Amino acid sequence: MADFLLAAAGFVLAMVALGLVRILRGPGDADRIMAAQLLGTGGIAALLLLVEAMSVPAAVDVALILALLAAFVSVAFVKGAARTEADGA
Amino acid sequence: MAFDTGLAVLVLGVAVWTITARDTFAAVVGFVAFGLLLALVWVRLAAPDVALTEAAIGSGVTGGLLLGAHTHLRRTETAAAGELPGAALRLAAAVLCAMVSAGLAAIVLLLPEPAPTLAPQVAANIATTGLGNPVTAVLMAYRAVDTLLETVVLLLALLGIWSLAPDRVWGGFPGPHHDADPQGVLTFAAQLLVPVGILVGVHIFWVGSVAPGGEFQAATILAAMWILAAMVGLVDAPPVSRRWLRILLVAGPAVFFAIGLAGFAMAGAFLAYPPPYAKLLILTIEIPLTLSIAATLALLVAGPPERAPQR
Amino acid sequence: MSLGLDVLTILAVCAGAFFFLAGTVGLLRFPDALCRLHALTKADNLGLGLIVLGLLFQVEGPFAALKLISVWLLTLLAGATVTQLIARTARPGGTPE
Numbered sequence: 001m002a003d004f005l006l007a008a009a010g011f012v013l014a015m016v017a018l019g020l021v022r023i024l025r026g027p028g029d030a031d032r033i034m035a036a037q038l039l040g041t042g043g044i045a046a047l048l049l050l051v052e053a054m055s056v057p058a059a060v061d062v063a064l065i066l067a068l069l070a071a072f073v074s075v076a077f078v079k080g081a082a083r084t085e086a087d088g089a
Numbered sequence: 090m091a092f093d094t095g096l097a098v099l100v101l102g103v104a105v106w107t108i109t110a111r112d113t114f115a116a117v118v119g120f121v122a123f124g125l126l127l128a129l130v131w132v133r134l135a136a137p138d139v140a141l142t143e144a145a146i147g148s149g150v151t152g153g154l155l156l157g158a159h160t161h162l163r164r165t166e167t168a169a170a171g172e173l174p175g176a177a178l179r180l181a182a183a184v185l186c187a188m189v190s191a192g193l194a195a196i197v198l199l200l201p202e203p204a205p206t207l208a209p210q211v212a213a214n215i216a217t218t219g220l221g222n223p224v225t226a227v228l229m230a231y232r233a234v235d236t237l238l239e240t241v242v243l244l245l246a247l248l249g250i251w252s253l254a255p256d257r258v259w260g261g262f263p264g265p266h267h268d269a270d271p272q273g274v275l276t277f278a279a280q281l282l283v284p285v286g287i288l289v290g291v292h293i294f295w296v297g298s299v300a301p302g303g304e305f306q307a308a309t310i311l312a313a314m315w316i317l318a319a320m321v322g323l324v325d326a327p328p329v330s331r332r333w334l335r336i337l338l339v340a341g342p343a344v345f346f347a348i349g350l351a352g353f354a355m356a357g358a359f360l361a362y363p364p365p366y367a368k369l370l371i372l373t374i375e376i377p378l379t380l381s382i383a384a385t386l387a388l389l390v391a392g393p394p395e396r397a398p399q400r
Numbered sequence: 401m402s403l404g405l406d407v408l409t410i411l412a413v414c415a416g417a418f419f420f421l422a423g424t425v426g427l428l429r430f431p432d433a434l435c436r437l438h439a440l441t442k443a444d445n446l447g448l449g450l451i452v453l454g455l456l457f458q459v460e461g462p463f464a465a466l467k468l469i470s471v472w473l474l475t476l477l478a479g480a481t482v483t484q485l486i487a488r489t490a491r492p493g494g495t496p497e
Contacts, residue, residue: 004413009092016424017099028433029489031433034436036118036122037479037482040475041448043125045420046129047128048452048455048471056137057459058300058301060464060471065149065289068286069145069310070478072313072314072317073153075481078482078486079320274484
């Protein structure tokens with residue numbers, strides 16, 4: 001079970017790595033924010049799987065903090081990008 | 090093993106991409122991604138306290154800070170792009186960084202087995218501090234002086250940022266004014282997220298005495314929730330000349346310092362706690378300290394005053 | 401009993417991983433920013449949700465299960481908000497803010 005969960009975490013991280021390609025290519029800021037969002041969710045999923053595979057139950061708090069701060073950073077990104085559009089820069 | 094290798098390669102790849110990104114916004118996104126992956130690395134190394142701090146401060150709040158810097162620098166970005174340092178300077182910087190990395194790697198890989206550590210002594214004496222989490226015991230009891238000085242450093246950084254204000258807005262409101270849309274998506278989300286965030290922050294603070302957590306992580310969550318509410322327009326930053334704000338900022342370190350001085354009378358040294366009251370004293374320090382650090386971090390991200398104090 | 405729970409966990413986690421795969425493929429291959437956003441939300445909701453469901457069978461105690469579900473709900477809330485805002489940013493003509 002622990003090996004399976006570790007493998008699942010690795011798979012999710014591989015998906016996240018593929019999603020990062022979108023940040024590289026993304027023609028607009030929206031694509032970059034989307035890839036960051038995928039990274040956040042994928043990171044949380046990989047973290048939860050890791051926590052169970054390694055039996056470190058205290059680290060679920062890290063996932064809680066990541067979820068909260070992913071929301072905060074995403075809102076900051078959108079606000080930062082929105083002003084880019086408004087400035088015409 | 091394969092998982093660790095993959096994670097390490099991913100971390101290095103994101104780091105390289107962040108450095109070589111041409112646009113500041115892309116670099117900030119890369120930096121936040123890097124912080125998130127680093128939190129995963131810390132969990133993999135069985136260090137949940139460090140992972141908590143990395144996720145909260147290293148990735149979240151620093152990301153907000155860098156985004157604020159990006160917004161301020163946007164006007165000068167095209168001009169600055171024409172003044173990039175030459176190839177020779179960049180090569181010298183790369184060589185220097187590589188040498189530092191090689192030195193660190195050599196030190197870590199050449200450590201004697203088992204590595205010299207004070208962890209057994211921490212574990213042996215932790216009962217006298219009344220705490221169950223050795224990391225919190227180190228931060229608040231064994232090396233409390235370091236923590237006190239760290240909070241003072243934070244305050245000094247805040248003073249540095251406030252000193253960047255031009256004369257006409259001296260002592261004014263930090264950051265631009267955000268308009269709140271009462272029917273908007275952001276307002277709804279913030280009204281749900283901020284109370285939950287405060288609850289999580291209090292939980293992390295309280296659980297820090299026996300499990301990974303503590304006042305720095307809790308303060309960061311509270312600060313992030315306040316910044317979120319401010320970005321959405323639900324609250325506005327107070328002018329930095331307000332007395333109650335300055336008292337709030339100084340209260341934490343002041344209580345810490347006072348209890349430190351009282352340590353001379355109670356137990357014979359600066360910041361010494363008499364064992365029966367150790368937990369109570371640590372709690373008395375931690376509560377105002379959390380509030381002060383939360384306010385300091387929030388104001389650090391809010392930036393220098395931009396609007397005049399009399400409105 | 402424990403074997404049954406393990407099988408359920410494996411099934412749920414595999415299904416969740418599949419949705420992550422689908423979300424990533426969509427993010428990379430769909431032609432338009434709004435289509436990519438649609439694919440992204442599948443990873444958010446179903447990918448993380450199924451993984452959390454799978455892990456629920458493995459944890460001990462209601463408090464741990466509650467924490468896992470809270471993580472999922474928080475991600476849902478954040479994702480729903482941010483996708484709305486990203487959609488407005490990505491809309492032709494930009495945001496009316």
